[in-house]
Amino acid sequence: MGKRKIEIMDTTLRDGEQTSGVSFSAAEKLTIAQLLLEELQVDRIEIASARVSEGEFEGVKGIMAWAETKGYTDKIEVLTFVDKGLSIEWMKKSGAKVQNLLTKGSLNHLTHQLKKTPEQHFSEIAESIALANENGIATNVYLEDWSNGMRNSPEYVYQYLDFISTQPVKRILLPDTLGVLIPSETSQYITEITQKYPQIHFDFHAHNDYDLSVANVMEALKAGVHGLHVTVNGMGERAGNAPLASTIAVINDFMPEIEIGVKETSLYSVSKLVETFTGYRIPANKPIVGDNVFTQTAGIHADGDNKNNLYFNDLLPERFGRKRKYALGKTSGKANIEKNLQELGLQLNQEDLKLVTQRIIELGDKKETVTKEDLPYIISDVLDSHTYQEKITVESYLLSHAKGMRPSTTLCLKIDGQIIEEHAQGDGQFDAFMNALAKIYKTKKMTLPKLVDYAVRIPPGSSSDALCETVITWLNNGKEFKTRGLDSDQTVAAIIAAQKMLNVVAE
Numbered sequence: 001m002g003k004r005k006i007e008i009m010d011t012t013l014r015d016g017e018q019t020s021g022v023s024f025s026a027a028e029k030l031t032i033a034q035l036l037l038e039e040l041q042v043d044r045i046e047i048a049s050a051r052v053s054e055g056e057f058e059g060v061k062g063i064m065a066w067a068e069t070k071g072y073t074d075k076i077e078v079l080t081f082v083d084k085g086l087s088i089e090w091m092k093k094s095g096a097k098v099q100n101l102l103t104k105g106s107l108n109h110l111t112h113q114l115k116k117t118p119e120q121h122f123s124e125i126a127e128s129i130a131l132a133n134e135n136g137i138a139t140n141v142y143l144e145d146w147s148n149g150m151r152n153s154p155e156y157v158y159q160y161l162d163f164i165s166t167q168p169v170k171r172i173l174l175p176d177t178l179g180v181l182i183p184s185e186t187s188q189y190i191t192e193i194t195q196k197y198p199q200i201h202f203d204f205h206a207h208n209d210y211d212l213s214v215a216n217v218m219e220a221l222k223a224g225v226h227g228l229h230v231t232v233n234g235m236g237e238r239a240g241n242a243p244l245a246s247t248i249a250v251i252n253d254f255m256p257e258i259e260i261g262v263k264e265t266s267l268y269s270v271s272k273l274v275e276t277f278t279g280y281r282i283p284a285n286k287p288i289v290g291d292n293v294f295t296q297t298a299g300i301h302a303d304g305d306n307k308n309n310l311y312f313n314d315l316l317p318e319r320f321g322r323k324r325k326y327a328l329g330k331t332s333g334k335a336n337i338e339k340n341l342q343e344l345g346l347q348l349n350q351e352d353l354k355l356v357t358q359r360i361i362e363l364g365d366k367k368e369t370v371t372k373e374d375l376p377y378i379i380s381d382v383l384d385s386h387t388y389q390e391k392i393t394v395e396s397y398l399l400s401h402a403k404g405m406r407p408s409t410t411l412c413l414k415i416d417g418q419i420i421e422e423h424a425q426g427d428g429q430f431d432a433f434m435n436a437l438a439k440i441y442k443t444k445k446m447t448l449p450k451l452v453d454y455a456v457r458i459p460p461g462s463s464s465d466a467l468c469e470t471v472i473t474w475l476n477n478g479k480e481f482k483t484r485g486l487d488s489d490q491t492v493a494a495i496i497a498a499q500k501m502l503n504v505v506a507e
């Protein structure tokens with residue numbers, strides 16, 4: 001049996017823009033429209049609600065001017081209202097050619113919001129459709145609140161469907177407006193409708209209020225719908241719509257009877273672009289597109305991947321233009337570290353690997369993850385520290401930094417088994433630390449090297465809580481040398497570097 005072709009309609013630019021706080025500029029709408037249709041190759045897009053604003057009008061006009069040059073005008077839709085021709089007038093001026101007319105799919109909404117009878121509503125819908133036709137505009141109809149309509153007023157829904165099936169409409173759009181359906185109900189309602197009206201094209205429009213949008217989409221497809229509405233990153237009013245990326249992956253992996261034309265490899269880049277335009281951050285654990293979803297954290301998983309990719313599933317990151325990562329942290333084992341070393345082209349012997357692993361676990365106790373970019377710094381830090389014997393140790397310290405007061409440090413230093421405590425102020429916390437150190441060295445009649453340079457680096461691509469590397473250049477008896485410290489706190493990293501300096505000089 002041949003595959004059943006399904007239309008994917010992306011409504012990021014209409015329902016996705018109903019995410020609280022999100023508003024696309026006309027230029028952003030055009031860029032996203034172009035990517036959706038040409039890069040991802042979705043079948044149709046809904047780009048605006050009519051009459052919303054001047055900016056929205058300009059956005060639609062811009063997209064329609066581009067669509068004309070490409071022959072895409074019948075793929076681009078605008079949500080309109082039953083409003084005595086106001087929406088049609090707006091569409092005409094903008095150049096849009098397909099209206100998605102918002103009509104009432106439940107008696108509750110019809111009675112309480114529009115305060116009309118079904119007969120009045122149907123007559124006004126027929127007028128809107130006729131007017132659209134006269135103006136060369138095709139019509140799809142939304143049955144708003146259709147899912148509650150099926151639950152509470154099914155006789156009205158069927159009365160509506162009997163009426164609309166006599167009208168020149170292209171598609172009927174069935175929205176679960178409030179995201180209240182569970183999969184078994186979706187299956188039941190859509191099966192009833194598609195069997196009763198086999199000649200009609202139905203789209204299903206899910207919302208994610210119970211996190212059931214993709215499950216409902218699967219049931220809707222099995223029950224015979226011909227199209228689906230989705231948004232990039234699952235954006236949309238309240239909990240959003242069915243997310244494009246997971247919907248596509250689920251269809252490709254679990255529904256071999258369905259054919260879709262969307263390109264999986266472009267899902268991630270489009271998702272990131274929409275994230276940038278909206279400022280609406282993708283949760284790290286969002287399937288397919290979240291930062292963490294292709295990262296193995298547990299040591300046993302990394303080990304299993306070394307042994308025949310035991311912890312892979314069918315969602316291979318490369319399908320979506322992404323790469324698998326192995327996190328470094330307290331749940332790491334040697335395998336995680338080896339995987340990262342391979343990527344960096346580095347090799348360690350077993351003893352050094354153990355030391356580096358231990359250090360990463362210690363760091364993981366302070367910070368959730370250590371990045372691959374941290375690794376070279378950690379290696380040089382760990383391998384440096386076991387090249388000399390520590391004769392002098394910083395036993396404890398108290399750093400203080402308060403508004404209106406000079407930074408100060410209380411320091412306990414252990415020199416040849418003896419603990420000495422000093423307190424000093426300074427221009428910053430590390431300066432205060434060095435001043436306390438100088439006092440101790442003066443008491444012990446020891447010479448302290450001079451600090452000649454202090455450089456702080458964070459590994460490239462790191463976030464604000466990343467490890468920080470401090471490299472200090474010292475001058476001792478006319479010779480310069482460097483020590484480095486690594487920690488998530490900059491002052492602590494400098495203190496680690498200073499402790500190394502004390503031991504280098506003491507050798």
Ligand SMILES: CC(=O)SCCNC(=O)CCNC(=O)[C@H](O)C(C)(C)COP(=O)(O)OP(=O)(O)OC[C@H]1O[C@@H](n2cnc3c(N)ncnc32)[C@H](O)[C@@H]1OP(=O)(O)O
Pocket residue numbers: 015049050051052053079080081082083102103104113114142144175177
């Ligand atoms: C499926 C969905 O997500 S539905 C989302 C639809 N999109 C939007 O609402 C976003 C765009 N909306 C807007 O910009 C504005 O609400 C407008 C331009 C449509 C109307 O603005 P206003 O005239 O200020 O009315 P307001 O927003 O207060 O109320 C909505 C009006 O639309 C009416 N309405 C509700 N559904 C429909 C419908 N399907 N067709 C026509 N009118 C409708 C309401 O009854 C109300 O009319 P009333 O003031 O006469 O009682």
